[in-house]
Amino acid sequence: MKNNALIAFILMLFPSMIFAASMRISPISVEILDTQNASSISLYNQSNESIDLQVRVFEWTQKNGQDVLTPTDDIAVSPPILSLQADDSFNLRVVRVDSTPVLNEKAYRIIIDELPKPIDHRKADQGLNILLRSSLPMFITNKNATSKIEGKINTVSDNSFAVINNTGSRHILLSKLVIIDKTENKSYPIKVTTLNGYLLVGQTKNYFIENFKYQQSHQYMISTTVNGKDTEL
Incomplete structure (x- = not known):
C-alpha cells in the first residue's frame, strides 16, 4: 500500500x-x-x-x-x-x-x-x-453516458470560488472558465488547463476567483467551455 x-x-x-x-x-x-x-x-x-x-x-x-x-x-x-x-x-x-x-x-x-x-x-x-x-x-x-455540469459561486472568509460539479455520467474537461458580473458588466477569468480542468464522474472542484468580491445584490453568470462546447451556468 x-x-x-x-x-x-x-x-x-x-x-x-x-x-x-x-x-x-x-x-x-x-x-x-x-x-x-x-x-x-x-x-x-x-x-x-x-x-x-x-x-x-x-x-x-x-x-x-x-x-x-x-x-x-x-x-x-x-x-x-x-x-x-x-x-x-x-x-x-x-x-x-x-x-x-x-x-x-x-x-x-x-x-x-x-x-x-x-x-x-x-x-x-x-x-x-x-x-x-x-x-x-x-x-x-458506455455509449449512453452523457455530460452534465452544475456550477455556483461559494464564498468562504472573503475568498470566493467557482464550484463546478460533474453531475453527468462521463468526464468533463473545462477549457475556459469565466465569472461574469452581469450587474457591473465585469469578467473574472479563471485559468484552467488539462492539469486542473478534468472532472471525473461525480466529482466537484473549487476554483479560486482572483480579485473578486461577491455582492449579494449582483447577478452573476458562469461561462465555461465543457468538452469543447460553450456553456452558461
Missing part, C-alpha cells in the same frame, strides 16, 4: 507533461466504448538518436479535487518496454483485459516514461540526465 501511494505521489508531480519536440504522441487522449477491446497510440521519435520507453497504466480517480493514481491490471499495453530508433515510429497496442460492461465510465492514465541512457563512466562530465514523462488520459465509456 505504501509503495502504491509513493508511485501515485511521484506521478502527480508530472501529471500531464508532454515530451519535448523529439517525441510526438497521437492521440493525446484515448477514449473507447465499453464494447471495444483495444485501441492504439502512435509514438514518433523525431530526434537523431534512439530512445527507450516504459509504458504503464493506472486507474485514475479523484478525491477532494485531487487526482489519485492506482496500479491496475484492467488495461494492458504491448509492449510495456520498447526502444524507438531515431526518426522512427511505433503503434503501441492498448488492450482491455477486463471486458466487463461499464455502467457509466472508467478513467485511467497511461504513463509513458523515457528511460535513462546507460552511464558511460569513461566520460568526465555527462551533464544532467533528465527523464521525460507523458501522462495520457484514457476513458472506457
Whole structure:
C-alpha cells in the first residue's frame, strides 16, 4: 500500500507533461466504448538518436479535487518496454483485459516514461540526465453516458470560488472558465488547463476567483467551455 501511494505521489508531480519536440504522441487522449477491446497510440521519435520507453497504466480517480493514481491490471499495453530508433515510429497496442460492461465510465492514465541512457563512466562530465514523462488520459465509456455540469459561486472568509460539479455520467474537461458580473458588466477569468480542468464522474472542484468580491445584490453568470462546447451556468 505504501509503495502504491509513493508511485501515485511521484506521478502527480508530472501529471500531464508532454515530451519535448523529439517525441510526438497521437492521440493525446484515448477514449473507447465499453464494447471495444483495444485501441492504439502512435509514438514518433523525431530526434537523431534512439530512445527507450516504459509504458504503464493506472486507474485514475479523484478525491477532494485531487487526482489519485492506482496500479491496475484492467488495461494492458504491448509492449510495456520498447526502444524507438531515431526518426522512427511505433503503434503501441492498448488492450482491455477486463471486458466487463461499464455502467457509466472508467478513467485511467497511461504513463509513458523515457528511460535513462546507460552511464558511460569513461566520460568526465555527462551533464544532467533528465527523464521525460507523458501522462495520457484514457476513458472506457458506455455509449449512453452523457455530460452534465452544475456550477455556483461559494464564498468562504472573503475568498470566493467557482464550484463546478460533474453531475453527468462521463468526464468533463473545462477549457475556459469565466465569472461574469452581469450587474457591473465585469469578467473574472479563471485559468484552467488539462492539469486542473478534468472532472471525473461525480466529482466537484473549487476554483479560486482572483480579485473578486461577491455582492449579494449582483447577478452573476458562469461561462465555461465543457468538452469543447460553450456553456452558461
